[in-house]
Amino acid sequence: EIVLTQSPATLSLSPGERATLSCRASQSVSSYLAWYQQKPGQAPRLLIYDASNRATGIPARFSGSGSGTDFTLTISSLEPEDFAVYYCQQRSNWPIFTFGPGTKVDIK
Amino acid sequence: QVQLQESGPGLVKPSQTLSLTCTVSGGSISSGGYYWSWIRQHPGKGLEWIGYIYYSGSTYYNPSLKSRVTISVDTSKNQFSLKLSSVTAADTAVYYCAREEQNHDAFDIWGQGTMVTVSS
Numbered sequence: 001e002i003v004l005t006q007s008p009a010t011l012s013l014s015p016g017e018r019a020t021l022s023c024r025a026s027q028s029v030s031s032y033l034a035w036y037q038q039k040p041g042q043a044p045r046l047l048i049y050d051a052s053n054r055a056t057g058i059p060a061r062f063s064g065s066g067s068g069t070d071f072t073l074t075i076s077s078l079e080p081e082d083f084a085v086y087y088c089q090q091r092s093n094w095p096i097f098t099f100g101p102g103t104k105v106d107i108k
Numbered sequence: 109q110v111q112l113q114e115s116g117p118g119l120v121k122p123s124q125t126l127s128l129t130c131t132v133s134g135g136s137i138s139s140g141g142y143y144w145s146w147i148r149q150h151p152g153k154g155l156e157w158i159g160y161i162y163y164s165g166s167t168y169y170n171p172s173l174k175s176r177v178t179i180s181v182d183t184s185k186n187q188f189s190l191k192l193s194s195v196t197a198a199d200t201a202v203y204y205c206a207r208e209e210q211n212h213d214a215f216d217i218w219g220q221g222t223m224v225t226v227s228s
Contacts, residue, residue, distance in 0.1 A: 036215075
């Protein structure tokens with residue numbers, strides 16, 4: 001089973017700052033890596049698929065990069081609505097999907 | 109646009125079967141090109157993929173739950189369903205239905221989720 005590890009567990013930043021979130025896989029997942037945002041009481045929202053493709057309607061301040069085992073989600077300038085939990089997800093061994101434990105971005 | 113809505117009992121007794129339905133609106137399950145999944149989230153925890161179904165009826169389940177899971181589809185009602193047998197307190201979670209577009213390897217549309225508690 002491919003295990004995803006996310007760091008840091010919590011990221012405390014101020015609006016306008018840059019956020020850099022990491023996701024590491026226990027073995028290569030090629031580019032089959034997605035990122036989601038989840039706010040309290042809501043379903044996850046797809047941000048990025050295939051490591052670097054923004055989903056429909058996602059603002060340009062969200063970007064994804066990486067391949068193999070190391071991936072990054074960058075939020076170039078945090079807006080108030082961006083404070084949430086972010087999950088990565090892989091499907092390298094399709095159709096089995098696994099998710100990371102999440103990174104919480106909270107207001108400093 | 110396509111929307112998903114989960115429905116079913118919010119309380120299930122231990123050892124019984126959890127049954128949930130996801131109704132798809134704004135699009136047809138039968139149109140193909142998408143896989144329809146169930147995903148759950150234990151309280152305060154991360155996400156766990158349960159399994160998927162294609163409109164043709166083909167399924168695949170998470171090996172960790174395979175022995176207890178059945179996912180079915182009713183194209184006439186534009187719905188797909190989850191049955192999880194022999195539930196315990198460890199199955200208490202928010203259950204989501206979600207859509208995966210072929211070749212995108214991610215879930216682009218989610219239902220709002222439904223909380224299911226296993227308790228006597």
